[in-house]
Amino acid sequence: MSICFKKHTLAGATLMLSSVALPAHSETVLQLASVETPQTVWGQVAQKFADGVAEASGGDLEIELALSGTTGSVRETLEALAIGTNDIVMTVVASLNSYDPLAAIESYPYLIRDEDHFNTVYNGEIGAELFDVLAEKTGLRLVGAGSRGPREMASTRPINSVEDLAGLKIRVPGIDVFRATWETLGASPTPMSSGEVYTGLQSGIIDAVENPLSAHIRSKYYEAADYVIMTDHVYGAYTFVFDDARFHQLSDEEQTIVNEQAKIAMEWGTEQAKAELADLEKELEGFGAEFIRPDLSEFRAKLEPMAEKFPELEPWVKKIQAAN
Structure with missing residues (x-):
């Protein structure tokens, strides 16, 4: 039996979205917060993640979305992980800088050369090691990585x-x-x-x-x-952030589903953000x-x-x- 996580929300603030029909018997419910709006690529990534988790778990694991900053600023959403108001926060790696300076590695200039190098680093052995070290230092578990493209x-x-x-x-x-x-x-x-x-x-x-x-x-x-x-x-890196101890309260099967679906959603987001760049340049020129x-x-x-x-x-x- 899975652990049934909290359902604390800020009154009237939670925006719940899901395009996948979920059975009424969901055993584990997690709230994902972000300042991104549903219309952006990364708001869509959050939705894709929620849909993928629901489908892969047969509805036993449900993710409710609280987008558009409805549970606070990035800092506030992260702080809410410790008390269980949020279970997941979608943000950039460097947002954890206030917990440990190592997180600022994401913001180091000319560190990532291009999208291929990003994938090698964040979705390979280096990224896995970095995320493990950050979990030890901060108590926060980073899952998945998607490239926002260059600043x-x-x-x-x-x-x-x-x-x-x-x-x-x-x-x-x-x-x-x-x-x-x-x-x-x-x-x-x-x-x-x-x-x-x-x-x-x-x-x-x-x-x-x-x-x-x-x-x-x-x-x-x-x-x-x-x-x-x-x-x-x-090259900014988006990720899903969990409280590490709470992440390990998920069953092994649930952790596997979360890891796999986070990877799928973030890879999709990377491709979408990359494809969007040319259109953004034209729009700005316009x-x-x-x-x-x-x-x-x-x-x-x-x-x-x-x-x-x-x-x-x-x-x-x-x-x-x-x-x-």
């Missing part, structure tokens, strides 16, 4: 070379690796919440922001920043954005010494860069 810069001024970054005020997430990246490149990184970025660009508080192209469109950066600089500096493709070898060369600033990441940087 690019939206800028109010043209950037044609590394030298053009001097003094550029760029918004960065609250992760030390991001700050160090742009400082090393000569820019002036400015921590800022995502909700303040648009007005920050409009008012001149910041000159630039970096994110996947899908976020450039979702947040309408093109209305405040004329240029998209194709820096390709980070909104008037001007694309600039600088020589990235200059960026990589200037960032080579950065690993020395992060001794806990340095061995992983070397291991990942050496992977073929």
Whole structure:
């Protein structure tokens, strides 16, 4: 008999979606939370994961979706894993940075070369080892990995070379690796919440922001920043996060189903995100954005010494860069 997990929800906040009809006898119910909306590729990945788990388990394992940030911010959804309000959170690996600095490896610049290298690293032996170490350090179990595609810069001024970054005020997430990246490149990184970025660009508080192209469109950066600089500096990795102890309360069969369906859903998401890139560029050009493709070898060369600033990441940087 499987363990019946909690069904705590924030009042009126849970959005339940499923296209697979589930029998009424579901023995284990898990809630999956994310700030992604159902319309995005990654919102669809969450749905595909839920549908796959339901079908593979014959309805004995059910995943309810709480999307669009209905259970809080990324940090809040992760904190809710410990108390059981959420059972799964879909987010990027680096979101665990506040639990242990090793999670910031996902945000290390020019670590992942392309989609093939991403697959070799995250869906191979290195990824399995990394996720095991993170589980030991954080108490959180990462399952599956999908590539969001590269992060690019939206800028109010043209950037044609590394030298053009001097003094550029760029918004960065609250992760030390991001700050160090742009400082090393000569820019002036400015921590800022995502909700303040648009007005920050409009008012001149910041000159630039970096994110996947899908976020450039979702947040309408093109209305405040004329240029998209194709820096390709980070390939973000989406994953499903469980409380490790609670994950191991699932039966062996249930763990196998979760692992297999997470892999299938994340691989699908990677392909969808990759196929979407060309359309996103055309869409941004249609909104008037001007694309600039600088020589990235200059960026990589200037960032080579950065690993020395992060001794806990340095061995992983070397291991990942050496992977073929």
